[in-house]
Amino acid sequence: MLDLKEIEKAYERVSGVVHRTPFSHAPILSQKSGYEVHLKKENLQRTGAFKLRGAFNKIASLMESGDITGVVAASAGNHAQGVAYTAHHFGIAATIVMPESTPLTKILGVKEFGATVILHGANYDEAYAHATEYAEEKGLSFVHPFADEEVMAGQGTITLEMFEDVKDLDAIVVPVGGGGLISGIAVAAKALNPDIKIIGVSAEGAPAMKKSYDAQTPIDTTSVRTIADGIAVRDTSPVTLEYILKYVDVFETVCEDEIAAAILFLLEKQKVLVEGAGAVGVAALMHGKLKLPQNAKVGVVLSGGNIDVTMLSLIIEKGLVKSSRKMKLSVLMVDKPGSLMHFTELLTKVGANIVQIGYDRTSIDLEFGDATVSVHLETKGIEHQEQIRDVLREGGFSFKEEY
Incomplete structure (x- = not known):
């Protein structure tokens, strides 16, 4: 124990x-x-x-026993980098089996230490099964990430x-x-x-x-x-x-x-x-x-x-949307000169900053003569967003909020 x-x-x-x-x-x-x-x-x-700590201790103990020619590991990324770094430190080969969904940053991090990467399986457990088979087949030491x-x-x-x-x-x-x-x-x-x-x-x-x-x-x-x-x-x-x-x-x-x-x-x-x-x-x-x-x-x-x-x-x-610092709206308006300008003037009135805007007049969901504006706004909290809603309603605009 x-x-x-x-x-x-x-x-x-x-x-x-x-x-x-x-x-x-x-x-x-x-x-x-x-x-x-x-x-x-x-x-x-x-x-x-933190995974470097466990990987290094395990491989160092194997090196002390002299019973090691190379290592294999299965990991979603952090254990993989720990094993790869340690193998590079001791000058031995490392093969890492990672789930196919592993973020690129973790894959590249492993390869930077000279390890071979095999992408296999939808999750850690499928990668683990393949890695243990590979280690047994090649006669290499398997370094478990936790057990x-x-x-x-x-x-x-x-x-x-x-x-x-x-x-x-x-x-x-x-x-x-x-x-x-x-x-x-x-x-x-x-x-x-x-x-x-x-x-x-x-x-x-x-x-x-x-x-x-x-x-x-x-x-x-x-x-x-x-x-x-x-x-x-x-x-x-x-x-x-x-x-x-x-x-x-x-x-x-x-x-x-x-x-x-x-x-x-x-x-x-x-x-x-x-x-x-x-x-x-x-x-x-x-x-x-x-x-x-x-x-x-x-x-x-x-x-x-x-x-x-x-x-x-x-x-x-x-996170910005949830904390009321960003607002995403889909706004219905009449497709005629001046409508969009009136809309943006109302936003200016309440100090809402437009960070992205799109104008659509061709969607089959629209009635003839209508247009939809999708707009992303920087906002200053719940009260500010309520001001924006009020001024748009007073201006005659129909809108939906996107989350």
């Missing part, structure tokens, strides 16, 4: 290779949540995620750094996919302070571990769908579930909108860029999922920052 001694041994291996990432007080999030919140910024880790005690020991080194920086933490909030991160963190934390609360958070769209935790037995799911691709694990590992059931005090889930809101909040208010998996702990805090004493000292692990820029753009766009 994994214990503190193994995690301390792992820390000796990874020190000097992994970054000691900041564990920073987050004043805005603290005020918003009512807790004293500190963020462990593994998004700033070398390779952009391996040496990998978990590497992830647990995060706890040692957190406790050195803030000695009296009351709780640690950890993203959960396969469960390797929270297993390693929980073992170390409970050994150092048995009273600390360990809180796991997963995405509603990847519910296997949450269902298994509630039922106290492994439960697999048929599919996963979440923007938190780093924790999009379909099946439950009995190995990590055993540790989770023993050491984790609370297990919560967050929905896609909550994850997106947390990503945008961290970017805008904390100046921190994280991926979906890295934001779930903050999402739980922001949306009142945690029940802790007021002013409790809470450490939140931002597990990674490797977000696809296309996804980030979509999250920002939707």
Whole structure:
């Protein structure tokens, strides 16, 4: 069984290779949540995620035994980069099997370290099945992303750094996919302070571990769908579930909108860029999922920052709409000279800035003599948007809002 001694041994291996990432007080999030919140910024880790810790510890231990010619891994991206970096460090070959939906930024990140990438399957579990077959066929060492005690020991080194920086933490909030991160963190934390609360958070769209935790037995799911691709694990590992059931005090889930809101909040208010998996702990805090004493000292692990820029753009766009800072309208008007000018004059009157506009007079859905204007506006909140609605109605315009 994994214990503190193994995690301390792992820390000796990874020190000097992994970054000691900041564990920073987050004043805005603290005020918003009512807790004293500190963020462990593994998004700033070398390779952009905590996974390097576990991958390096595992491969380093294999190198010490001398029983290794090359490695194979399955990953949605962050473990892949950790394995690829470590293999490059030791001068051995690495083959990474990634789901076909893996963001390009993570694929390129793996290739930059000289690893071979195979795209296979619709999710991690399908990629995993192919990777284990490939490793057996080629006689290579398979490095599991979470169900391996040496990998978990590497992830647990995060706890040692957190406790050195803030000695009296009351709780640690950890993203959960396969469960390797929270297993390693929980073992170390409970050994150092048995009273600390360990809180796991997963995405509603990847519910296997949450269902298994509630039922106290492994439960697999048929599919996963979440923007938190780093924790999009379909099946439950009995190995990590055993540790989770023993050491984790609370297990919560967050929905896609909550994850997106947390990503945008961290970017805008904390100046921190994280991926979906890295934001779930903050999402739980922001949306009142945690029940802790007021002013409790809470450490939140931002597990990674490797977000696809296309996804980030979509999250920002939707976030602006949801926070009433952007408004999308489809406006019906008479197709005659001056109609569009009258419309834009009304928007000018209330200080609404047009960022995109389109004019359609040919759609078969329109009556003869009508036109539709689609317009995207920058707005200043709920009251400003209500002003815009009022002035358009007073001006005789019929409109629909798009979300």
